[in-house]
Amino acid sequence: MEVFSDPVVLARLQFAATALFHFLFVPLSVGFGLIMAILQTKAAKSGDVHDVALARFWLRIFTVTFAVGVATGITMEFSFGTNWADYSRFVGDIFGAPLAAEALFAFFLESVFLGVLLFGRNRVSQRFYTVSAWLVWGGSCLSALWIIIANSWMQTPAGYEVVETAAGSKAVMTNFFEAAFNPSTIQRYLHVVMALLIMGAFVAIAIAAYYKLKNRDDIFASKLLRVGVITAIATTVLMLPAAHMQAVAVVENQPAKLAAMEGQYETGPVELSLIGWVDESAQKTYAISIPGGTSFLADFDFTTEYPGLNDFPVDEQPEGVNFIFQSYHLMVAMFGLIALVVLLALLVMFDKLQGKKWVLRILQFGWIAPILAIEFGWVVAEFGRQPWIVYGELKTADAISQSVSATQLLITLALFIIVYVIIYVVWAKIVLKTVKAGPSVYLPEEQAKAGEEA
Amino acid sequence: MSALAILWFVLIAVVMAGYFVLDGFDLGVGVLYPFLGKNEQDKAIMRRAIGPVWDGNEVWLLTAGGALFAAFAPAYATSFSGFYLAIMLVLMGLILRAVSLEFRAYADNKGIWDWTFFVGSLLPALLFGVAVGNVMAGIPLNANGDYTGTFFGLLTPFTLICGVLGLVQMLFQGACWVSLKAPLGSDLRASASKLRYPLGIAALLVFVIATVLWFTTVLPGSSAEIGLTSLAFIFAFMYVIVMVLAIGMGSGSSSCDLLAFILTEAGCVCLIGLMAATLFPNLIVATDPALSITIASAAGSDVTLGAMTVIAVIGVPLVLFYHVLVYRKFAGRITPEDLAH
Numbered sequence: 001m002e003v004f005s006d007p008v009v010l011a012r013l014q015f016a017a018t019a020l021f022h023f024l025f026v027p028l029s030v031g032f033g034l035i036m037a038i039l040q041t042k043a044a045k046s047g048d049v050h051d052v053a054l055a056r057f058w059l060r061i062f063t064v065t066f067a068v069g070v071a072t073g074i075t076m077e078f079s080f081g082t083n084w085a086d087y088s089r090f091v092g093d094i095f096g097a098p099l100a101a102e103a104l105f106a107f108f109l110e111s112v113f114l115g116v117l118l119f120g121r122n123r124v125s126q127r128f129y130t131v132s133a134w135l136v137w138g139g140s141c142l143s144a145l146w147i148i149i150a151n152s153w154m155q156t157p158a159g160y161e162v163v164e165t166a167a168g169s170k171a172v173m174t175n176f177f178e179a180a181f182n183p184s185t186i187q188r189y190l191h192v193v194m195a196l197l198i199m200g201a202f203v204a205i206a207i208a209a210y211y212k213l214k215n216r217d218d219i220f221a222s223k224l225l226r227v228g229v230i231t232a233i234a235t236t237v238l239m240l241p242a243a244h245m246q247a248v249a250v251v252e253n254q255p256a257k258l259a260a261m262e263g264q265y266e267t268g269p270v271e272l273s274l275i276g277w278v279d280e281s282a283q284k285t286y287a288i289s290i291p292g293g294t295s296f297l298a299d300f301d302f303t304t305e306y307p308g309l310n311d312f313p314v315d316e317q318p319e320g321v322n323f324i325f326q327s328y329h330l331m332v333a334m335f336g337l338i339a340l341v342v343l344l345a346l347l348v349m350f351d352k353l354q355g356k357k358w359v360l361r362i363l364q365f366g367w368i369a370p371i372l373a374i375e376f377g378w379v380v381a382e383f384g385r386q387p388w389i390v391y392g393e394l395k396t397a398d399a400i401s402q403s404v405s406a407t408q409l410l411i412t413l414a415l416f417i418i419v420y421v422i423i424y425v426v427w428a429k430i431v432l433k434t435v436k437a438g439p440s441v442y443l444p445e446e447q448a449k450a451g452e453e454a
Numbered sequence: 455m456s457a458l459a460i461l462w463f464v465l466i467a468v469v470m471a472g473y474f475v476l477d478g479f480d481l482g483v484g485v486l487y488p489f490l491g492k493n494e495q496d497k498a499i500m501r502r503a504i505g506p507v508w509d510g511n512e513v514w515l516l517t518a519g520g521a522l523f524a525a526f527a528p529a530y531a532t533s534f535s536g537f538y539l540a541i542m543l544v545l546m547g548l549i550l551r552a553v554s555l556e557f558r559a560y561a562d563n564k565g566i567w568d569w570t571f572f573v574g575s576l577l578p579a580l581l582f583g584v585a586v587g588n589v590m591a592g593i594p595l596n597a598n599g600d601y602t603g604t605f606f607g608l609l610t611p612f613t614l615i616c617g618v619l620g621l622v623q624m625l626f627q628g629a630c631w632v633s634l635k636a637p638l639g640s641d642l643r644a645s646a647s648k649l650r651y652p653l654g655i656a657a658l659l660v661f662v663i664a665t666v667l668w669f670t671t672v673l674p675g676s677s678a679e680i681g682l683t684s685l686a687f688i689f690a691f692m693y694v695i696v697m698v699l700a701i702g703m704g705s706g707s708s709s710c711d712l713l714a715f716i717l718t719e720a721g722c723v724c725l726i727g728l729m730a731a732t733l734f735p736n737l738i739v740a741t742d743p744a745l746s747i748t749i750a751s752a753a754g755s756d757v758t759l760g761a762m763t764v765i766a767v768i769g770v771p772l773v774l775f776y777h778v779l780v781y782r783k784f785a786g787r788i789t790p791e792d793l794a795h
Contacts (some may be wrong), residue, residue, distance in 0.1 A: 059481060064556050071552035072507065077516055080523065081534025082541050085600065088534075092527015093754040097762055100520030104769035107513040112776040115506035116783065122791055123783050167528070167599065173754075176761040401535035403600035412542050419546060423553055430560040 010409035011083045011400045014416065016382075018075050020375055021420050025069035027374055030144060030193065031200015033137035038227055040133040049443055050219050057220075057439035058204075061431055063118055068427050070111070072420070083409070087389055087399035092158055094173050095150055098180065102146035109139030113152070116164035128194050130354055141193065148189045149180050154390050155381070156253040158182035162393060171393065174255040184249040188381075190242035195374050197235040198338060202367040204228030205345050209363035212348075220439045229345045236342050239335070244297070245363040250384075251306065254391060257308045257384035260318040261328040262294055270294035273329060278322035283310070285325070292330045318386045327379040334373035455735060458760065459753035462525040462695060462739075467730040473514035474623075474722040476777075479715075480504040480511055482628020484551065484575025485621070486649070488568065490632060496567070496642040499788050501555060503635035506784045508555075510550070510777065524762050526752040528599050529737040533585065536593060536601030540581050540608060547577030576621075583620025587613030590732055591672045592746075593738035599747060612667040619660045623722060626653040626700075630715035636777055637787050638708055650714055654701035657721070661693065677743040681734035689731055693724035 003009050018204060036058050042078030043055035080088050088095070113132040116124060120132070159178025160171045173179055208225035211217040251258050262270050263278035263285030271285075272293020278285045309317050318324060344359050345366070353359045389396040440446055483504050491497035523530040527713040535543055551574030558567035591612055594602045629649040636643035672678050680686050700717035733739070738747040753759065 037761075050520070064560065066510060067553050067556035071549040074516065074548050074552070078534060078541060078545055079520055081519070081530045081537070082538055085531035085535035086598075088523065088527050088531035089599070092523055092530065093758045096520060096522075096524025096527055096530070096754070097765065100524045100762065101519045101765050101769070103513055103517040104765060104773060106771045107516055108510060108776055111509035111513050112507075115510060115780060119502070119506040119792070120783060122794075128783075167597070167751075172529075173757045176757060226606060293499050380642055401531075401538070401600070403535050403602070404538050408538055412539075413544065415542070419549060425555075426557055426561070430557065433560065 004410055007400055007406045007409055008397050010406055010413060011404075012396065014083060014409060014413045017178060017413065018072065018079065018420075019382075020378065020415055021424075022072040022076055023070070023374060023378055024371065025065060026144070027196040027199035027371065028203070029062075029069040030137075030196040030202065031198070032058070032065055034197055034231065035200050035202070035204050035227055036062045037130075037133040037137045038231075040130050042227075044092065044130045045399060050223065050439075053439045053442035054220050054223055056442040057434070058224075059117060060434050061112065061336060062425060064430050064434075066110075066114060068423055071423070075416070083401055083404060084389075084399050085401035086401065087394065089167070090170050090394050090399065091154075091155045091390060094153060094157075094171055094179050094432070096175075097176070098146045098150040098153075102143055102150075106139045106143035110136050110143065111139075113139070114219060133275065142290075144193055144196070146234045147191055148192060149182075149185050151381075152185040152188050153179055153182050155188070155385055156182045156184040156249070157390055157393060168294075169263045171390070173180045183253050184246070187242070187245040187249040189404055191239075191246040192244045192377075194235050194239040195370060195377065196230060198239065199370040200366065201232035201235060202338075202341070202370050205232060205341075206364050206367050209345075209348070209360045209366075210435065211438070213357065213364065217438045217440055225345070225349050229342070229349045231343045232345065236338060243335070251294075254384065255307045256309065256312050256316065256318060257324075257380075258306060260313075260321045260324040260384050261380060263321055264306070264326045265310050266310045267311055269303050270298075270306050272297065275292050275329060275333075276325065278325045280321050316387065317366075318384055320383060324380055324384050324387050327376040327383070331373045331376035331380060334369045334376065337366075337369040338373065341369060429447050455748075455750040456753065456756060456759075458756055459525070459749050461750050462521070462753070462759055462762065463730070463734065466518060466521050466525065467726055469514060469518040470729075471723045471726040473511075473518055474726055475719045476511035477508070478624045478722055479627035479631040480508040481575045481579040482624035482626070483631055484571055484628075485579055485625060486574050486628045486632065487575070487645075490642060490646055490649075491568075492641075495793075496636075496640075498793050499636055499640070499642055500632060501558075502788050502792055505555065507606075509552075510780070512552075514794065515548075521762070525754050525759060526737055526747075526749070527754065528752040529747050532599045532601065532738055532747055537585050537588070537608065538613065539605045540585060544578045544581050545781060547574040547581075550574035551578075560603075579624045580617045580621045581751050582609065582617075584613045584617035586620070586729055587616030590616075590678060590729065591668075592676055592678045592741050595738070595740040595742070595745045595747075597619045597745065599745070600665065607664065610671075612664065612672050615660060615664045615667055617710075619657070619664050619725075622653060622657045622660050623718070623725065625720065626650065626657050627715070627718050629653055630700075630711070630718050631680055633708070634711045634715050635788050637789070642707065647708070647711065647714075650703065651701060652794055654697055654718075656694075658694065658701070660695050663698075665690070677741060677746065678739050680732050681736065682731040686728055686731035689724045689727035693728065696724060 019313040025410065037059050039055040043051040113135040116132040117136060120129060159182065160173050162169050163172050204224050205228035208221045208228060211221035227441055256269065262273060263276065264270055265283045269292035271287065271289040271291055273287035273289035276285055276287025276289065295304040295306065296302045309321065341362060347353050348359060348363065385391055387395050389399045483500055487497065487500055491500050537688060550570040554567045554571035554574055558564050561567055588608050591610065596786050631647050632646035633643055633650065696717050700714050700721065703717065704715035735749045736746050737749060737752055740746040
């Protein structure tokens with residue numbers, strides 16, 4: 001098949017596969033991290049045996065997840081050099097600095113203090129331990145900031161000029177702050193981090209719902225549910241302005257992406273579709289929609305006109321318009337589900353839905369909505385940017401490593417898939433096993449019992 | 455060649471030395487793990503010896519990669535894409551290693567994760583040296599800076615012996631670390647410290663072979679050269695001295711554990727210094743010297759290097775502070791109480 005002999009397609013496939021897989025664990029690390037730090041703080045404050053056991057239980061889930069996040073993150077940092085050498089040559093002057101800063105300001109913070117959480121319970125004071133928990137979470141948020149800075153620069157480059165050198169053209173930084181805080185950095189960061197935190201809260205809710213369904217670990221379920229619901233409410237509400245700002249940033253800076261997201265081919269007011277289908281060959285979009293709705297959201301005017309796809313040269317239009325359209329609308333639909341699940345979880349927390357098992361079942365699987373929204377969001381952001389790798393400056397097709405053959409890419413793609421599938425299965429088994437065993441194994445009497453048996 | 459660019463050449467060498475010094479010993483422990491860890495107790499001590507610190511140590515590699523990308527992007531692009539399969543093997547090793555210790559704690563079949571921990575440590579420990587050997591000896595590049603040779607073209611006697619040198623040095627570091635952390639009077643400490651003697655001799659021997667190969671097979675008729683001859687000589691000389699002293703610490707007495715470890719680490723710094731002095735002002739030597747990637751040809755703009763300098767001035771002291779803080783919290787030999795947690 002042609003797909004398997006085109007290095008550009010294979011390099012993109014490999015990046016998409018490894019990034020989407022890594023992006024399963026990032027939300028869990030950042031999202032779990034906040035819950036972990038909150039639970040640890042509560043445990044340190046109250047000293048209650050149940051609080052302590054719950055914090056230790058959650059730490060176990062957090063650390064095994066974090067390890068996978070670290071392992072799959074190294075791939076991403078290496079991949080720019082291995083698979084995207086010409087990209088690295090073009091953007092190195094701008095893109096490298098945030099990666100170096102991420103390692104220096106974020107990775108060290110996370111990794112060094114994670115060591116304390118894992119092994120330091122008998123070595124450091126409780127205060128030091130609790131501060132370490134917050135530092136690990138703070139590190140993961142900083143990590144997200146630097147990587148969003150780098151990604152946003154690819155979407156809305158700023159603070160640079162393109163110069164011609166003997167070895168070809170390259171982007172050169174003219175202003176660090178303009179490059180780092182380019183027109184979409186802040187919006188994108190808030191949007192992404194809220195999504196990650198929602199995901200963490202939803203897993204806490206799911207575990208609590210599971211215990212409630214099984215009528216076990218009642219105290220733990222209620223404690224976990226409370227933390228999960230409060231975090232979920234706060235982040236879901238904050239997501240509304242964050243998402244709005246991000247959408248406006250797209251409208252203002254990436255018109256071709258906006259046109260693809262709503263399947264708009266000609267200039268005009270942009271519809272707000274709920275559900276639909278883009279017939280790419282006929283250049284028509286069939287949708288249930290509010291005419292001018294997106295224009296209204298962006299500009300508070302239903303008649304504001306925005307360019308359609310045909311306003312861009314054919315070789316500057318995103319491919320797979322229907323794919324982008326569907327991903328975008330599924331992401332929004334998932335947010336609708338998220339809001340619904342948060343509402344149900346709130347009612348369960350106040351004991352309003354006693355005996356309604358189906359509600360607990362929905363909560364148990366509610367986490368599927370945010371993780372899908374996160375992955376769809378990535379697809380919209382990155383596919384919508386195509387055919388550019390740096391919007392308006394460098395095409396993806398001109399960015400790969402010329403010294404790496406299609407065969408090599410195919411081999412490593414297969415290797416990644418095999419290794420990642422194994423890692424995923426083992427990780428999932430460990431998390432399920434830990435959840436099934438429950439936080440009660442960390443209660444003093446259970447620990448004593450286990451000690452006697454051993 | 456601006457002063458900022460030279461500063462970043464030095465800084466990247468410093469970060470690489472930091473990586474070698476810190477992650478070197480835990481990679482070494484990983485490779486020694488199946489050989490020294492004869493029973494569950496010993497294995498647990500070895501895991502605990504690096505458990506709290508290995509992850510932070512590994513970040514030095516990511517920092518070096520990021521700094522190279524930022525300061526000398528063409529060198530980053532050429533080396534990572536040129537050593538493609540080798541880098542992928544390193545990557546697979548690092549991935550397996552990162553999950554091994556964590557997965558092992560919960561897994562039913564612990565043997566698998568012991569094995570992946572070993573392989574995941576061996577691959578990077580061996581291959582980093584091969585990469586360095588190639589960068590120094592010269593590789594075929596085209597005008598775009600792309601490697602034009604094959605995977606097996608990277609494996610010459612000199613580059614392989616550089617790989618072995620890196621591995622043996624890390625094994626030496628690992629043996630010293632285990633001697634330093636294992637409980638006094640334990641069999642593990644005794645067998646680890648006994649390894650110091652043969653590993654030290656082996657490292658020196660491999661170093662001599664590498665030097666001979668460099669002067670006989672690499673230098674004549676190639677574009678490779680020694681950039682700063684006297685500095686390179688000083689580092690080489692210091693390496694030998696330091697290693698002789700480390701071997702002189704003997705293999706028995708526990709009072710020398712700390713000093714032997716420090717001396718081995720000093721040896722790592724000398725090796726990186728030797729690499730940097732030899733390469734200067736090149737970053738990657740090309741078979742055709744006109745195509746070599748140099749500090750001048752690859753350096754980022756002064757705006758970027760200036761911003762990076764500010765980042766480093768703020769970040770590096772912070773990082774050193776975390777390291778000192780946490781290493782002190784975990785200082786001393788491992789106690790039964792540590793293992794219970």
